[in-house]
Amino acid sequence: MSNELTLQLIDTHAGGDVSRIVVGGIDPLPGTTVRQQMEYLRDDADGLRKLLLNEPYGIPEMSVDLIVPATDPRAETGYIIMEVMGYPIYSGSNTICTATAVLESGIVPKQEGRQRFMLESPAGLVQIEALVENGVVEAITCEGLPSYIDTYRASIHVPTVGEVTYSIAYSGGFYALVDATELGFSLIREEERRLSDCAHAIVEAIQAEKGFSHYTLGDVGPLPFLHFMGPVEQVSDHFYRSRSTTYVHQDVICRSTTGTGTSARLALMHYEGRLKKGDKLETVSLRETGFIGEFTNLHQEGPHQVVENTITGKSYVLARSDIVINCEDSLVECLGLHHILSSRHSGAD
Incomplete structure (x- = not known):
């Protein structure tokens, strides 16, 4: 052989x-x-x-x-x-x-x-x-998974970081959502290593304190992801933009903002009353690339308001x-x- x-x-x-x-x-x-x-x-x-x-x-x-x-x-x-x-x-x-x-x-x-x-x-x-x-594929729009907020603005003490306020969304995996400005970040490429270290510490602390369960999937394992959120800017009617970055594993910060991270942001912005059906959010990465999420519909699953959405981006x-x-x-x-x-x-x- x-x-x-x-x-x-x-x-x-x-x-x-x-x-x-x-x-x-x-x-x-x-x-x-x-x-x-x-x-x-x-x-x-x-x-x-x-x-x-x-x-x-x-x-x-x-x-x-x-x-x-x-x-x-x-x-x-x-x-x-x-x-x-x-x-x-x-x-x-x-x-x-x-x-x-x-x-x-x-x-x-x-x-x-x-x-x-x-x-x-x-x-x-x-x-x-x-x-x-x-003859060139200029854009792909795909369905994001239905997304919802599990936990809103909880607080945890994180060694080396301090008190951290976070929300938890499900959008294909559970995400911790944190305000980058509150943690001293501008979401620029030079911060990539510090963002990774900070995210790892926060995720480990949350994992040690609690787990999360999906309303139909049940236990899908410990919290894996963290999404840093920059300030939201309204670009035009129904269109918003925000710098963002996603941590997925120790020492690994995604180069894109991630589709599931963008879906999680849509769920949070709807939960806070800042996004309506038909509105779009462009997330912008440390490398100035972006995905566009659109809030397409809403339905109820038990206590959860579930945001249906699409994600648009270009692949090369x-x-x-x-x-x-x-x-x-x-x-x-x-x-x-x-x-x-x-x-x-x-x-x-």
Whole structure:
């Protein structure tokens, strides 16, 4: 059996966050839904995530999206999201990147103008609207997950930081939302390291004090994310802008503002009476990139007012490549890979 294996990738970025889209080289995964296939990867085949996010192939700041066949006939294809913290069921930036990659690769044929289709994520079906101009994918609008406020303006003492006021939103994961100005930040690139250290301390303190439960999903694990919020500026009728940045893991600040972070902001601004149906918020990152969230509808789930929303952004293709994996390389860990890599690599006839 050859020890050399290959994967086909399309590298993309949205707002600066790089997503590696795996379009070939992986065998079909067990599971009757994309969610079940994600759980199989998480529990039995985590080697792919580790391989592509660690040296020598990647760095933890990247994400990986594996294209899989859709299990719902309404979807064109499915995708599984892999990040340094694990397997989120949804991500706005990863969805924008995946939608762009399936169009640019021809998995979904491009149509000039506005084009709508469905993708299947581990969270379920996602409606996509692509704007194609002169054959170029200029923008992707995707549904954000329904978002709500779990906790509003709680306070906690954080060692090395002091008293911190925070809110908790769910928008595909639980987010701590904190006012950047209250913590002394202007949300500029030079603050990136201090933002990461501060966020890590706050998240650890909240994790030690309490957990959070989704109204249908139940316990989805400890609080993973923190979103720093800058002042909100009204740009025009129904359009707002705010500097923002999202922490996702120790030493990892997203280069974009993140789609789920933007959805969380929409939920908070509605909760505070500052946003109405049809209003939009542009979040602007440390690197001056942005996503636009739109508050599209509202419904009630028990005690929670749930904000339905969309996220719009642009993704760029960085590279189309074959990744060569040599299992004899001492830096490469192939355990957890052989049983999902395409059978044409296994030496089978």
